[in-house]
Amino acid sequence: MRLRKTMVAAAALLAAGAAGAEEVHVYNWSDYIDEALLAKFEEETGIKLIYDVFDSNEILETKMLAGASGYDVVVPSGSFLQRQVQAGAFQKLDKSKLPNLANMWDVIQERTAKYDPGNEYSINYMWGTTGIGINVGKVKEVLGEDAPVNSLALLFDPANMEKLATCGVHVLDAPTEIIPAALKYIGEDPDAQDIETIAKVEPVLTAIAPHVLKFHSSEYINALANGDICMAFGWSGDILQARDRAAEANNGAEIEYHIPKEGALMWFDQMAIPADAPNPDAAHKFLNFIMDAQNAAAASNYVYYANGNKASQEFLNEDVIGDTAIYPDAETTANLYTTSPWDPKVNRDVTRLWTKIKSGT
Amino acid sequence: MNLRRLFLIATPYAWLAFFFLVPFGIVFKIALSDYAISIPPYTPTLDLSQGWAGVKEFLDGLDFENFTFLASDALYIKAYLSSLKIAAISTFITLLVAYPIAYGMAQAPDEWRPTLMMLVILPFWTSFLIRVYSWIGILSGEGFLNQILMWTGIISQPLTILNTNTAVYIGIVYTYLPFMILPIYAALEKLDISLIEAAEDLGCTRIQAFWLVTFPLSRPGVIAGCFLVFIPALGEFVIPSILGGNETLMIGKTLYDEFFANRDWPVASAVAVVLLLLLIVPIILFQRNEQKQREAGL
Numbered sequence: 254m255r256l257r258k259t260m261v262a263a264a265a266l267l268a269a270g271a272a273g274a275e276e277v278h279v280y281n282w283s284d285y286i287d288e289a290l291l292a293k294f295e296e297e298t299g300i301k302l303i304y305d306v307f308d309s310n311e312i313l314e315t316k317m318l319a320g321a322s323g324y325d326v327v328v329p330s331g332s333f334l335q336r337q338v339q340a341g342a343f344q345k346l347d348k349s350k351l352p353n354l355a356n357m358w359d360v361i362q363e364r365t366a367k368y369d370p371g372n373e374y375s376i377n378y379m380w381g382t383t384g385i386g387i388n389v390g391k392v393k394e395v396l397g398e399d400a401p402v403n404s405l406a407l408l409f410d411p412a413n414m415e416k417l418a419t420c421g422v423h424v425l426d427a428p429t430e431i432i433p434a435a436l437k438y439i440g441e442d443p444d445a446q447d448i449e450t451i452a453k454v455e456p457v458l459t460a461i462a463p464h465v466l467k468f469h470s471s472e473y474i475n476a477l478a479n480g481d482i483c484m485a486f487g488w489s490g491d492i493l494q495a496r497d498r499a500a501e502a503n504n505g506a507e508i509e510y511h512i513p514k515e516g517a518l519m520w521f522d523q524m525a526i527p528a529d530a531p532n533p534d535a536a537h538k539f540l541n542f543i544m545d546a547q548n549a550a551a552a553s554n555y556v557y558y559a560n561g562n563k564a565s566q567e568f569l570n571e572d573v574i575g576d577t578a579i580y581p582d583a584e585t586t587a588n589l590y591t592t593s594p595w596d597p598k599v600n601r602d603v604t605r606l607w608t609k610i611k612s613g614t
Numbered sequence: 615m616n617l618r619r620l621f622l623i624a625t626p627y628a629w630l631a632f633f634f635l636v637p638f639g640i641v642f643k644i645a646l647s648d649y650a651i652s653i654p655p656y657t658p659t660l661d662l663s664q665g666w667a668g669v670k671e672f673l674d675g676l677d678f679e680n681f682t683f684l685a686s687d688a689l690y691i692k693a694y695l696s697s698l699k700i701a702a703i704s705t706f707i708t709l710l711v712a713y714p715i716a717y718g719m720a721q722a723p724d725e726w727r728p729t730l731m732m733l734v735i736l737p738f739w740t741s742f743l744i745r746v747y748s749w750i751g752i753l754s755g756e757g758f759l760n761q762i763l764m765w766t767g768i769i770s771q772p773l774t775i776l777n778t779n780t781a782v783y784i785g786i787v788y789t790y791l792p793f794m795i796l797p798i799y800a801a802l803e804k805l806d807i808s809l810i811e812a813a814e815d816l817g818c819t820r821i822q823a824f825w826l827v828t829f830p831l832s833r834p835g836v837i838a839g840c841f842l843v844f845i846p847a848l849g850e851f852v853i854p855s856i857l858g859g860n861e862t863l864m865i866g867k868t869l870y871d872e873f874f875a876n877r878d879w880p881v882a883s884a885v886a887v888v889l890l891l892l893l894i895v896p897i898i899l900f901q902r903n904e905q906k907q908r909e910a911g912l
Contacts, residue, residue: 309874311874311875311877312874314874314877315873315874315877317653318652318653318654318655318877319653319654320653320654336651339651340651340652340653340655341652341653342653421755428875462860465860466774466777466859467777467859467860468860476754479754479756480756481754481755481756482755597649597651597877597878600876600877601876601878604871604875604876605687605689607875608689608868608871609689611860612860612861612862612863613861614688614689614692614693614863
């Protein structure tokens with residue numbers, strides 16, 4: 254009898270605990286937020302925020318397609334979002350719960366509508382470019398003062414890569430980023446959808462692959478900052494973070510980010526709510542919190558990526574809004590391109606091509 | 615009494631069924647299905663609400679296409695062979711490193727042995743992942759190893775070890791070393807010292823006595839250790855992905871690509887099924903060896 258009483262009491266306590274501590278699970282890219290914002294969200298809403306990170310779209314997509322991920326907010330990039338919407342992974346946003354949508358920047362909204370028509374399923378968190386990060390001193394040491402640091406030739410010309418290999422090169426392990434750049438370099442459409450055109454990049458990439466120390470999508474931040482490598486082909490904000498870490502460490506490594514003059518991939522990381530999110534209500538609150546002008550500005554000031562929030566721009570630090578590597582000028586922006594997802598058959602061939610390029614098999 | 619016996623026998627079989635056969639069945643089923651853009655990303659899925667017709671429709675949708683696909687592309691066979699090579703070489707190196715350590719431990723005075731044993735086990739108190747990551751700090755271009763070698767003047771240019779197969783071998787040997795030391799130590803510890811004395815009395819040199827007496831008697835430990843290293847090394851994913859480079863082709867990584875980059879769960883499952891079949895051979899050999907040992911012990 255007493256045991257039963259204890260059990261009832263315990264059950265009641267558990268239920269109360271569950272109701273009292275509302276939770277929201279957010280799954281975002283690594284090194285991609287000012288942690289102070291997370292504390293601020295908890296303070297403002299009283300919702301416990303559980304924050305978890307990933308470093309590749311593929312990992313996120315696998316969790317989404319498996320279903321029951323347990324996350325309330327996730328951050329896929331444009332073309333991945335498009336495919337996941339098609340698979341039914343996300344729920345439509347309840348825009349009545351998102352008054353801060355008014356802060357969003359129409360220029361970016363128009364571009365993201367390509368992946369998510371009408372921006373029904375997602376809001377833009379950050380956007381950026383994929384380009385060239387260099388350790389200025391080391392690159393000039395091996396390539397001379399007039400090294401083509403703002404050209405795709407730095408990466409795709411084997412003569413340059415052969416020399417750069419002596420001080421180390423990392424390249425994103427993401428065919429969706431590198432293949433469009435290689436297509437651009439050889440003068441093809443970077444958004445080519447047929448495998449015959451895509452296959453034209455094979456000789457270009459095969460020629461440089463032996464000179465790439467590692468294909469990886471997050472290690473280059475530290476490797477560049479520590480001076481382990483002298484060049485990385487990666488995401489703008491990551492390279493700018495490496496720049497700041499190197500400056501903090503005061504190790505003599507001077508890092509620069511360059512948008513290739515031939516043009517660069519413009520990508521968008523979109524916040525969306527999974528169809529089976531345990532707490533969609535709290536998820537909307539989080540999205541609205543992020544779209545607050547000051548919060549969006551705080552996030553960008555910390556991670557050095559541009560955001561899709563027009564109202565936030567007055568709160569951005571000068572070294573963010575004034576840096577053309579982050580907010581490119583009109584001329585550079587006109588040269589940026591976007592891509593759309595390959596169909597499954599082409600995707601398989603591309604992955605196979607990518608493996609062949611990397612491992613020679 | 616009979617019921618108790620039945621229960622005792624049934625327990626391991628139930629364990630095997632729930633934690634091996636059922637998951638294997640699920641993976642095998644996915645290997646027979648086809649890729650689709652949906653949740654979950656394959657078709658057909660079993661729809662029990664349609665009753666028997668649903669089951670029939672489901673069975674009709676299954677085929678062995680993914681297995682024939684594996685045979686059609688040289689990538690998979692190369693990845694299997696390369697994994698076999700890396701696992702075999704690292705097992706051999708582990709043995710070379712572990713045997714002297716185990717031998718030394720077995721020769722040590724009785725009161726030292728628990729401490730030495732403790733030292734072998736101690737690294738397990740730190741997460742495996744952290745231990746592998748710490749090798750990045752040791753092996754990288756600006757890492758400890760290169761700094762020491764350059765400071766002592768042995769080399770003038772930093773060695774490129776990280777992100778090569780060499781780093782993978784170092785990682786595997788380091789990680790699995792205790793699994794080799796412990797069974798060899800267990801075998802050597804039981805060794806009757808008077809057998810070696812007898813061999814020496816009968817004219818053997820110390821080296822001859824080692825090869826004629828000590829090593830053959832430690833063989834069960836050596837074999838057990840080799841299997842304990844070889845089997846997990848074959849399917850290793852974490853070490854090659856953290857320490858390895860572009861040249862490192864291992865089946866664990868290929869499987870990861872199929873699953874994550876291609877989102878093709880059916881082909882990934884087919885790769886997993888084949889990997890398992892490949893692993894079953896050494897596992898059965900290992901079981902047999904154990905059994906023989908037990909019989910010899912009786």
